Each structure stands twice: as C-alpha cells, then as structure tokens.
Amino acid sequence: MDIWGWVEKLTEELEESGQDRVASLFYRIVDLICDNEIAQVEALLPEALAAAKAMENPWAEVFFRHQEMRLRLGLRGEGESALPSVVDLLEFAHSDACEGCPQAVCTTQDISSCYANMDALGWAEERKAVCMEGMNKIDPSWACFNCLSIEYSDALADQGKHEEALAFYEDSLKKRKEHGDEEYVYDYHVRVDRLIRMRRFADALAVLDQADAMDGNKYRADLRMDSSLLRSRVLAELGRYEEAWDILPNWSEIIPGDYRRWLDAASLVAMAVPEHNSWGLGSAFQQALEQFSAVGAHRRIMQTGEQAVRLAIARGSVSSPRRALAIMRRHLDKLREPLGADLLIEELERAAAAVPALALPVAADKLVEHIRESDHSNAEEGLDWLFTAMEELPDDSELLFMTCSALSAMRAGEEVRELLWSYIRRNPLESEKAVDEFIRYTPHDKPEELEALAVYIEDHLPHMADWSRLYIAYRANNLEDVAEHAARFLEKMPEKIGARLIWANAAMANKDFATAARLRAEVVELEAGREGGDPNYYRWDLLVSATCMRDWKLVRDTCIAMDFDVEPGDEPIDDPGQYVRIRYQEDGDWHTAYARRNGPVTARITTCNWPRQIQRLNDWVVFDPAPLESEPENEEERQHFCTPYYLEHILEKGNCVSYFADGFFPGDEEWKRFAEALEGRGVVVDIRSNDDYSIVDPDAPEEEETAGTAASAPEAPERERDAAGGDEGAEGDEGDEGDEGSGIPAGRLPGIYFLLGVPASFSPTELDAILSEETKAWAHPLAWAALAEAAGKPVERHKAIMEKYDL
Secondary structure, rough: OOOOHHHHHHHHHHHOOOOHHHHHHHHHHHHHHOOOOOHHHHHHHHHHHEEEEEEOOHHHHHHHHHHHHHHHHHHOOHHHHHHHHHHHHHHHHHHHHHHOOOOHHHOOOOOOOOHHHHHHHOOOHHHHHHHHHOOOOOOOOOOOHHHHHHHHHHHHHHHOOOOHHHHHHHHHHHHHOOOOOOOOHHHHHHHHHHHHHOOHHHHHHHHHHHHHOOOOOOOOOHHHHHHHHHHHHHHHHOOHHHHHHHHHHHHOOOOOHHHHHHHHHHHHHHHHHHHHHHHHHHHHHHHHHHHHHOOOHHHHHHHHHHHHHHHHHOOOOHHHHHHHHHHHHHEEEEEEOOOHHHHHHHHHHHHHOOOOOOOOOOHHHHHHHHHHHHHOOOOHHHHHHHHHHHOOOOOHHHHHHHHHHHHHHHHHHHHHHHHHHHHHOOHHHHHHHHHHHHHHOOOOOOOOHHHHHHHHHHOOOOOOOOHHHHHHHHOOHHHHHHHHHHHHHHHHHHOOOOHHHHHHHEEEEEEHHHHHHHHHHHHHHHHHOOOOOEEEEEEHHHHHHHHOOHHHHHHHHHHHHHHOOOOOOOOOOOOOEEEEEEEEOOEEEEEEEEEEEEOOOEEEEOOOOOOOOOOOOOOEEEEEOOOOOOOOOOHHHHHHOOOEEEEEEEEEEEHHHEEEEEEEOOOHHHHHHHHHHHHOOOOEEEEEOOOEEEEEOOOOOOHHHHHHHHOOOOOOOOEOOOOOOOOOOOOOOOOOOOOOOOOOOOEEEEEEEEEEEEOOOHHHHHHHHHHHHHHHOOOOOOEEEHHHHHHHOOOOOHHHHHHHOOO
C-alpha cells in the first residue's frame, strides 16, 4: 500500500491553493531527518504542527507528530523522557478523529522504539507483541511492514536470539519482495547487525561491501553514517584495529541516537590498542552517559557504563569509574528488571576500588601552580590529583576552579555544579566567582537551579542573586525581566559591563535598538576609561545598534572615533565596497546571499531568490561585523574569497520579484550583450545553471537525441559565483559538440537557466517585451512561462518550447 498517497494529494491541493510553504514541510522534514539535521528539524516542527492544527487535519497532525518521534527517538535517542508523548500520540492516532489514517501504524513502531531506548532487554516481549499486533493489521506491501519487521527482529536480537532474529527479518524481506518491493541499503545494514551479533564478522564485512556497492540511497546522511559505524565495528571485531579507528567518524559528528554504536566500536579498539584509550575517549563516554541519563535510556547506561568503567580502569583512573558507576547506580532501579545489571555494578565497583590512587607530584597547596607550569594536558590524570588535593584543602578556591575546568573537559557538567554548590553553601560570603561559574555551567533548560541559587545567596550576595536572575530572564528571552534585573544589578555594581552587554543583546533580539545603543555606548565609555582597555572592540557592536536605529550621526561619530575615513554628519554612509556573503535564517532553513558592502556594517543584497521564496534582492541589511570564516592562507584562494557575515537586521526591503527563464545558451559574446542589455534597464540577471547544463536538440537524429539526460531546472546544481554574486560564465559556442571541457553530450545543445530580478513596480509586460526583443535572433529560444502569465501573454508558446527542448 502507498501510505504516502494521501500526502501527495494533500500537498498538491495545498500548492494549488497557494500554500506552497506548508506543502513543502511534509517532504522537507522527512529529508532533514534522513540527513540527521536535528537543529533544522527542531526549527521546522512547531510550524508544521501548527499548520496541521490550523488545517484541522488530524491525519496531517499524526504525520508530523510521528516525524517528531523520529527526531526524539531516533536522532536524539530519547527513552523515558519521550514516553508520555509517544503514548499520547498512539492514543490520538487510533481515535475516531484519525480513523483510516495510514500513519497510525507508524505510532506502533514509535512505542516499540521508545521501549527499546528505555530498556531494550527488559521490554523485549512487549516490543515483540506490539510489533506483531501492528503487522497483523497490514500486509507486506506497506512500508510500515518493514519498519515493524526491523523492530521485531531487534527485540529478538536483544534477547540473544540472533539466528532467529536474522531468519525472521529475511523472511519478512522475502514477503516484501513477493509484494513487489525491492532490497535497499538499509536491508543490508540490518543483516550486518545480525551477523555481528552472531559473531560472523567476515560474513558481515562481505555484506557491507555489497551494500556500499549499491547506488540507491547513498545520498542519505543516516545511511552513510550507518555504513561507517558498522564497518568500524566489524573491522575492530576482526582485529583490524587501526583500520577501524581510521574510518570511525569524529565524535563531534555523532548524533545522540548513534552514540552507543560509535562507543561500541571505539571501545573495542581502545581496549586492544592502549594509545587510543585516552582521557578524550573517557570524555566522550561521560557525555554519552549524561545524555542517556537526561533522556531516560536506562539499559544503555548499563551497557555504556560498563565499557566506560573498564576502559577508565585500564587507564588507571580513580575518579572516572566512580563517576560512571554513580550514574549506573542512579538508574538501576529504573530498569524494568535488573537482569544482571545489579551484579555487574557490584563487580565493577570492586574492580574500581582496587585501582591505586595517584600520588600527588607536589604538595596539595602547590598543585595548581605545578599543573599550570607543566602545561599538563591529561585532564583525567590531573583531575585525580585535584580530587586528592581537595580532600586536604576543600575550600581552596584555586583548586576548586581548576577541578571544575578539568571536570568540564571530561563532560561532567552535573558534577561541576555539585562541587560549586557545595563550596557556595560552605562559603556564602566568599563565593562570588563560584556563583558566576555555577551560572556558566548550568544548562539553559535548568532555570530552576539558577533560581534556587538566587534564593540561597540573596541575603549574602544580593547583587549575584540579581546576576543569576538576569541570566534566567536572558535565556528565556524575556526583555522586561532582563531590564529589571540588569538595572538592579547595576545599581549595586555600576562599573560592571557584563550586565550591560547582556541587556543590550536582549534588547537587540527584541528590536529595541535605542536601548541597545545606549547600553553599548556606556560600555565603550567604561572600557575607554579602563587601563589597557580596548573600546574599539565594543564600538563595532555600537555601530550595529546605531545603524539599526538609523542614528547616522552616532554611526559617523563612532566611525571617526575608530579612525575610519568618514566625514561627520547625519546622513547614511553609502560607499560601495567589496562584495560579501550574508547568511540568514528563514522558514527554518539557512540561506546565503551575495551583497555589496556599502557601510561599516551594511550591504545591499545583489542575488535573487527563487520566485516562490521570500525575495531578498536589493534588501538593505545590517550584518554582524564578526566574520563567520577566516580568510584562507593560500594567496590564490584569498583572491576568490568572499567573507560571510550573519544578517542582523533588514533596514529596508528591496521590494523585488524574480522570474525564471530556461533554454538555449547562445554563446559567450551574445550572452554578454543580452545580459548587459537587461542590466542596463535595471534587471538583475542571476545564472543558476552550471557550465555543463544542456537541453535537447530537436533537430538532432533520433538516436542522438536520447543521448545524455537533461537536468531539470529546480534540481540542477547551482553555478559557482564570484565575489560579485554573478556567474563564471557558461562556456561553449552554439551547438558545438567539440568545445573542450563543455560536457555537452552529442545530440544536445548548450543550455542555461537563470533568474531575472526586478523591482515589484517593474511592468511584467515591459520585461516580457524586452526578452522577446533581445532573443528574437537566437538560433533557439528561451522559455519564461510564469513571466508571460504575469504579463497577460499567452503561455502556450513557452510550454511548447519547454516540451520541445525538454526543459
């Protein structure tokens, strides 16, 4: 069954009614999940769910809520933290309002996945039961049949029934094929996992080779990651440790849903090759354990904790095993059944207790100085020393802060806060820096910890209580509370600039540019009066605020103070300079536009967006002056480098529109004349095709006409641009197959597609006439159907061109 049929029909209806944005979310979110793009999915889901509710379409709501579960259960690896949402979705999807919804079956998979993340072994029987119930309601023609088959097979494998798990999955694959399905890359990956569990590593490697030779689905980031992790694991099991380590992706690239598999491979290598068993690996294990703890992945904590403890003991660490075991103890009672986890913890605790303590290299009161002077780089070893020293000197603040730094390097944020909190309670009158550090190490999703801190220190350090509440308000983007607490803090500590900076940033986020400019001007004044101060560092931020509020006198005065070649006055600065790239977020996606810099922090965007996107051409924008990338060291690369900046604010919209044109490329000389003729009339010509784009030659012999494949306009690769935001030029002469490097196949013509950007006031009729006049002598035509329709002209001619040349 095509469970996507209703989605296709709904999106077509939405597009026809002008709701292209909502229609695009159905496929966009699914693609982003397959690409492991957690942040982008998080940004788009609220909009998608709101749209589904606004449409009063329960099926669409089930669809998007299931994608949310794919994000939470798959990409984030959530367990018990997601259970209430999973159960609520399951009940909603099977209510009368959602009767007949094909995606209701997917919610059965969600509940099984959630159980697996919580306690795969403890809930194995229930996982099998819920999967079998779901499979009995459908047939193998459903895509859901495969998902549920994998879940059922996983549960068997988690019970140690590996041969049965593989046989079950092979049988389900056979049934799928009988219903017209085919074998995909992920089918091979499931088979590899089962073979690994059966310890048939050579067979697993052979199957992986077969999977990697397949073309299908290679574009998906999740499948590429699966392949790397599986191959690393297999090679490690085969004793090919260095090969396994070399292909293991960087830890920073791994999403939480893949933590366990990465650590499985890494632990095999590290246990066999001691030089890979580093404190950095211990840090990765600690990060994973804290993540599993936060999301309620209880059984994974036992599995990963065992690896972490054994590796840490092998490194001779005292504190790391204790830290991992504390998390394991905390989650032991949350398992459905211990199933040996309690005995495992006891065994590991005995082994950890036998690790001898490291002797301090110097006296406790000299340790901080020793570590600094020796440039000690092993955070784990240093941490063991520091804990030993703190037993002697528990209230030594230098020891405290260095211990916190080492714990942070080991990703033990929760322990950092516990250590700081203990110090603050013992030394309430001397803990200003400890309070500041506690705030810095407190996650944004734990404001209650900062409020508890503020309550405790209110009588001892009232200004730091305000400082703590200032951070609570800032992280919640509550400008009113930020202003209140910042003002109260500054009444007590008027010389501090930190509160002003936070207040100014909050004001900028809420478009209160006047307040931000006032505060940043005060910061500049304070910094100028400080010995060794650098007021120019803060003047850049002042320029941004002053520009956003259009205070051109302040902008010019600030530039003069920075020794820029600017005259005093109260007019905007408009001095065209270098081209830059402007990076901005819109509709949940990141975009980049080329722009011409015309002031210290302003630019005019020079490139078009596609007709159905929000148009940014000619927008006058303010950008954050901190470059997002450094200039390349290579001189040749530097010549073509165009510095990227974040968009801060749009001063003035360009009020432009764009139209799409596609067809024959007439050669360099004729194209240059054509482009200059349009640009001379105020039309921006923005090429989007690459040099090898080609179209069908309708006059070619039939056998030649089929050579090659025409690229459709929306999917063809975007042409590289120079610093001016233009194109590098389409090479080749008219219909000349022999152009060196042209890439144009026999039986085809060189093609080009591009956007035309004009002010919204520009008459479509006039633009249609210009194009007709400028291309009338070309050997082959262009098509611009949307522009013709906007101009009230017949579109049949353009549609005929599109069909004739396969545009």
